[in-house]
Amino acid sequence: MWSLLSIALRNVLRNRRRTMITLAALLLGVGVMVGIRGVLNGLQRALVQTAVSGQTGAIQVHHAGYLKNVIASPLTLDMPADEDFLNKIRKVPHVTAVAPRILFAGMINVGDQTLFAAMQAIDPKREFDAVPLRKMTVSDGGRFTSGKIADAVLLTAELEKGLRGTPGQAQLPAAVLGPDKDGALSGENITIAGQLKLNLPGEKKLAVVPLALAQRLLKMEGRATELVIAVDNIDHIPEVAASLRRVLGSDYEVHTWDQVASFVKQAMERQNLILSLVATVFMILMLLGVANTVLMSVLERTREIGTMMAVGVRRGKILALFLIEAATIGLLGGVAGGLAGLGVVTWLEQRGIEVTMPGSAVPFIIRPYTTLTYLAFVVSLAAGGSLLFAVYPSWRASRMRPVQALAGG
Amino acid sequence: MSLVEIKGVTKTYQLGKTEVSALRGVDLTLERGEFTVVMGPSGSGKTTLLNIIGCLDNATSGSYKLDGEEVGTRDFNDLAEIRNRKIGFIFQSFNLIPVLNVIENIEFPCLIRGENKKELRERVQQVARDVGLDPFLKHKPDELSGGQRQRVAIARALVTQPQLVLADEPTANLDSVTSDQIIDLMLHLNREKGVTFLFSTHDPRVMQHARRVVRIQDGVMVDGSGSAQVEVDRLNAAQHG
Structure with a gap:
């Protein structure tokens, strides 16, 4: 041989x-x-x-059945967002941050111009811990991201363009309108604080509002529709997801980023x-x-x-x-x-x-x-x-x- | 028991739609220690006969016994084994393996049957000395003259200690001085070591030394017991008009 x-x-x-x-x-x-x-x-x-770091987070938690109805952004399928509940999640090994969100369909009004928009309510103090890259998509001179202006709102360029038809837009009062769980329409005054860029393909007419404002508007104090969770290493995602399912039980559904952003x-x-x-x-x-x-x-x-x-x-x-x-x-x-x-x-x-x-x-x-x-x-x-x-x-x-x-x- | 016993061997080739009979019922017996020449004009069937005796080809019909064993019906691998153990080949164009040096070419047939290289080395060097290749052991074939290459081929044919060495026109590509040296070498090996040689050749110098000449014409054995000198005289007469 x-x-x-x-x-x-x-x-x-x-x-x-x-x-x-x-x-x-x-x-x-x-x-x-x-x-x-x-x-x-x-x-x-x-x-x-x-x-993972710019939009979805590593893992998301919703009320059971939420993701099947996500297009309608159902407020009825909500969940607690209080510190006790969030701490339960924070205690799971490898979890580094948790941020509550409320997704809902609403309207933005500037002067006599009103446009439908997808609304995302976030807590600026927690959101950027859970999805740090998202901060790079915001240009607001720190007005929204600092969390200091309670009624600061971010709009995508697409949404802003739609509202620009209103003369003297900058000086005009603006408001956000949204129906609560029972369908009653309420409104809150807002300040348009800056622009939000999209880092992944998705809904182009998007407005980001402070979580507290949305909770007031929608009568959902201490509640959220979505929890975004960050982990120390993406290799730990399956392990953390399994732990969360165990800890939270069957009332909640736990999805990893690839299940949420399946298009990616x-x-x-x-x-x-x-x-x-x-x-x-x-x-x-x-x-x-x-x-x-x-x-x-x-x-x-x-x-x-x-x-x-x-x-x-x-x-x-x-x-x-x-x-x-x-x-x-x-x-x-x-x-x-x-x-x-x-x-x-x-x-x-x-x-x-x-x-x-x-x-x-x-x-x-x-x-x-x-x-x-x-x-x-x-x-x-x-x-x-x-x-x-x-x-x-x-x-x-x-x-x-x-x-x-x-x-x- | 004869070394080679061939009876009624025929060989037919299919050339397109035509059948060509290269051998038409050849009988031949070779004894051990013979130095025999097969002669005949081109296309007479002598190479076909040597191929069958060398187990390189199968006869279409007839019987062939080598060392008392019927070999005509064996499969490829059996024949490969027989060729390796019992037959040595010397070809007209030397047929050395170009990537191997002299010593590697000589030992190659032994290595493929699993002999240990170290144990083999002494025997290989002895055979190389016997054929006068001592100074060229590390040379590649393309660094050797025609005569030296044929010596390597002879050494390769002898290293397995075969019962029969077949040589197909072994001097055809050599000059007369080298041819004489190669013939002398083979005669020496035949006399001293008792190696049986069967040649196919037109070279009168080879025939001069043959103890027996067999003539073949149109695939039929014309004479199986001819005297070498008679054949040489006949060939010389034909060559000189």
């Missing part, structure tokens, strides 16, 4: 130019695969981070699918190159195959010889490509790529990265795939008749 291995390795170096061309193709293919995966990893990590997960799955398709095409092209190299080698070495058969080498060993050669090329090309890809990904990780998602006004920095598992996977794929694609030419070599092979085919 050692002599066979030794011959196979020497044969790889025999036609150096051809081996180098095949290796270059493998290097490029594997390198591109590692590069694309790395960028995608970075993008997906940024997406998750934007979702779907987008990631779509990206992974596209990458798999691109990678498959790349891989097939590379491996066809390997198959071609082995086929050329078989055709060139027909007489040599005949000689080996004449001195007693069995068909299985001829097959193994060419398979070892192909796998060696695949392995070398895979390792070289993996290292090249790793180099590019590491460079991009340090440099960072600034990207703005469609439908989002907040750019974020992608820091590509790769994992040893993925590198091992692509290297094995290159070596294993080369082996697989070399089966036919190697089998052809092993099935030659000795006489035919000695005569040169």
Whole structure:
């Protein structure tokens, strides 16, 4: 077996130019695969981070059945937001912050202009502990985020644009209107304090109001419809979610960020699918190159195959010889490509790529990265795939008749 | 018991829709220690006969016994084993493995049957010395002359201590001085070590030394017990008009 291995390795170096061309193709293919995966990893990590730290939190708690009816933002499915209840959650290991919210459908009135809007009531003091990146989406000169102005309201650009038709808007009194649980419409005076940018695709006409104001407006003192929970590490999310389900019981439902923002997960799955398709095409092209190299080698070495058969080498060993050669090329090309890809990904990780998602006004920095598992996977794929694609030419070599092979085919 | 016993061997090839008969009922017996030449014009069937005797090809019909064992019906791997253990080959174009050096080429047939490299080394070096390759053990085939390459092929054929060595036109690609050296070497091995040689050749110098010449024409054995000198005279006469 050692002599066979030794011959196979020497044969790889025999036609150096051809081996180098095949290796270059493998290097490029594997390198591109590692590069694309790395960028995608970075993008997906940024997406998750934007979702978890910028909007959804790591985990959300609602009253049982709330999420099924979320489009109607039902106020009847509310839950406590008092300190006792929040402390119960804070005591769960790995929980770092809890922020209550009320989501409701309401109206914003400025002068004689009134627009429907999706309303989100948050507690500025707690919200930015639970979703710290969200602070970056607010431009209000600190008027809302500080929590000092009790009637400060943030509007998205879309909503603001709709209200801008009102002349002298800035000086006009503004109000928020909303129906309480019983459907009675109430209003509260507000001050438009600044603008809120969207960091993920979603409802564009959105107003963010202080939680206390919304609780008064909706007659929901000490209540909320949603609790946003931050954890110390996203790897702990499943564990924390399980603990919360145990602690809170069946009256409440606990969802992880990917269940709430399923569109992010779907987008990631779509990206992974596209990458798999691109990678498959790349891989097939590379491996066809390997198959071609082995086929050329078989055709060139027909007489040599005949000689080996004449001195007693069995068909299985001829097959193994060419398979070892192909796998060696695949392995070398895979390792070289993996290292090249790793180099590019590491460079991009340090440099960072600034990207703005469609439908989002907040750019974020992608820091590509790769994992040893993925590198091992692509290297094995290159070596294993080369082996697989070399089966036919190697089998052809092993099935030659000795006489035919000695005569040169 | 004869080393080779062939009876009524035929070989038919299919060339497109045409059937070509390369051998049409050949009988041949070889005894141990013989130095025999098969001669005949191109296309007479001598290479086909050597291929069948060398277990490189199967006869279409007839019987072939090697060392008393019927080998005509064996499968590929059995024949590979027989070739490895009982037969050595010397080819016209040397057929060395280019990536292996002299010593590796010589030991190759032994390694594929699982012999230990260290235990083998002494025997390989002895065979290399026997064929005069001592100074070239680490050379690759492309660093050797034609004669040196044929010596490597002879050493490779002998290292397994085969019962029969088949040589298909072994001097055809060599100059006359080198041819003489190679013939002398094979004669020496035949006389001193009792190796049985069967040649296919047109070379009168090989025939001169043959103890027996068998003639084949159109796939039929014309004469299986010819005197070497008679054949040489006949060939010389044909060559000189």
